[in-house]
Amino acid sequence: MGSLGFWRLAQQDPEWIAAVDPDGTEYTAGELLSRSNRLVHGLRGLGLQPGDGVCGLVPNGVDGLVLYLAALQAGWYYTPINWHLTGPEIGYIVADSEAKAFFVDGRHAAEGLKGADEAGLDPHRRFAFGEAEGFQPVEELVEGQPDTAPADRSNGATMHYTSGTTGRPKGVKRRLAGIDPDDAAELMTFLLTFFGFTPGRPAGKGDEAHLITSPNYHTAVTQFGGSALHMGHTLVYMDKWDAEDTLKAIEKYKITNTHMVPTHFKRLLSLPKETREKYDVSSMKWAIHAAAPCPVPLKHQMLDWWGECIWEYYAATEGGGTIASPKDWLAHPGTVGSRWPISELLIVDDDGNEVPTGTSGTIYMKMAGVEFEYKGDKEKTEKDRLRDFFTVGDIGYLTEDGFLFLSDRKADLIISGGANIYPAEIENEIILNSKVADVAVFGIPNEEWGEEIKAVVEPAEGVTPGPELTKEIFEFLEGRLAKMKWPRTIDFVETLPREPNGKLLKRKLRDPYWKDRQSAI
DSSP: OOSOSHHHHHHHOTTSEEEEOTTSOEEEHHHHHHHHHHHHHHHHHTTOOTTOEEEEEOOSSHHHHHHHHHHHHHTOEEEEOOTTSOHHHHHHHHHHTTEEEEEEEGGGHHHHHHHHHHHTOOGGGEEEESOOTTSEEHHHHHTTOOOSOOSSOBOOEEOOEEEOTTSSEEEEEOOOOOOOHHHHHHHHTHHHHTTTOOOOOSTTSOOOEEEEOSOTTSHHHHHHHHHHHHTTOEEEEOSSOOHHHHHHHHHHHTOOEEEEOHHHHHHHHHSOHHHHHTSOOTTOOEEEEOSSOOOHHHHHHHHHHHOTTEEEEEEOTTSOEEEEOHHHHHHSTTOOBEEOTTEEEEEEOTTSOBOOTTOOEEEEEEETTOOOEETTOHHHHHHTEETTEEOOSOEEEEOTTSOEEEEEOOSSOEEETTEEEOHHHHHHHHTTSTTEEEEEEEEEEETTTEEEEEEEEEEOTTOOOSHHHHHHHHHHHTTTSOGGGSOSEEEEOSSOOBOTTSOBOHHHHHHHHHTTTGGGO
8 A cells, every 4th residue: 555544644744733623722643643542552451352332422623533543543443422412312322332432522521421321331431531520531541551553453443323214323334344554544535536635645745634614423524534634634623613714714724625514505605795705715625515405506606606626425324425526517507426436326116126317216326345234233234225235215316427316305314404313213202292192203494404303293182282382392302302303393283194004194294395395306
């Protein structure tokens, strides 16, 4: 292999500024290398073996990056956890991932502690960055540990949790290759070459910087940020999204690449013209977006403003996908691109037969050499397969020249601000309220977020619908479900539409809200 991969680059150029925290603190590659090495030694002292899991409930920044780098060179699975989740939701992931160590940041310690207790995790395997009751400081774990490279290094991987329509999140787990972590890291950079990325290191190849705008628990954020780092790009972290702060960071750090969702574009374009024109964004070479359909007019405006640096792709945590360069998209407005060189697409009807070009069907994908399973759910793993292809349930069609267009959304998935929200999980909580006889949750249009969550409730017999019941339902969800999953509004109906076999006809409820949008999907 060549000379890419964080650990090689850090040894070649330890003074390279590899990451910048949201507060502006800069970290050299040498510092990150030392910290990740010491963490590996400390966790091995606890008995962690290759294939074990490590969870992190940490905000965007270098602490989470160190966990990632440690796991990826020690043969472990690293699972970053959504910090909006409640204690029981966190506990489920810690337990299900079979984590042998759990790290929290002080600001998320309260829910983290509930999660650790829920998972029954040994107190000696709980660690905190900063002060956190019920957690041992990370400093104690790494105290006295050498900063030399660990022996018997082997590649690890991230294991992100993605919910299915059954509501419970599932870890997307890939078999570890058992190869040198440096070689594995270099292989990861292959994804970025599809977008034309060039290395930022070794010295002499030009400095590149990647802006992390979204939470690190999203698969794409970890994947693109990690791959950029392995290619020698400096990672610049934002703590939370702000449109003007994004422009400031692009100008200050001469950001050359980032990963966004259409909601970010919407907010950037909503800034006053004089604010937008105040900042120099000419350093941007690759502004990549995905996660939700981007309205055609919105993307045209971004291309007019930032130039031909807006790239789009369609993919899933499970692997495979398409990519649309700015030129491809301008030639085929609305497309999510053509297949990656290592990916294949299959569009089929309800019987699993391939449909003709231009005909909509269920989109199946596969990626060469990449197998995955939904951890602990063989049935789900096999159910979503067709031969060796998989689907996440989206509907679309291919043009003669191989460009994919999405013609419908997943049956139930709500995509709000680029985040996947699963109605079944919300329905499963609301239905537990004794005053609720039946419930349906779905997404309705929202100009800023793409979609917002709507709940339609059939009250229990003798219960009066209205503001009081709405208030009671929200109070009932407190502590049971992260607020990002709460319905924005609740409507009441006498009876929800169901077939005789009990199947909910959710489309009947949802379609009236989308009827004016169908042509835009």
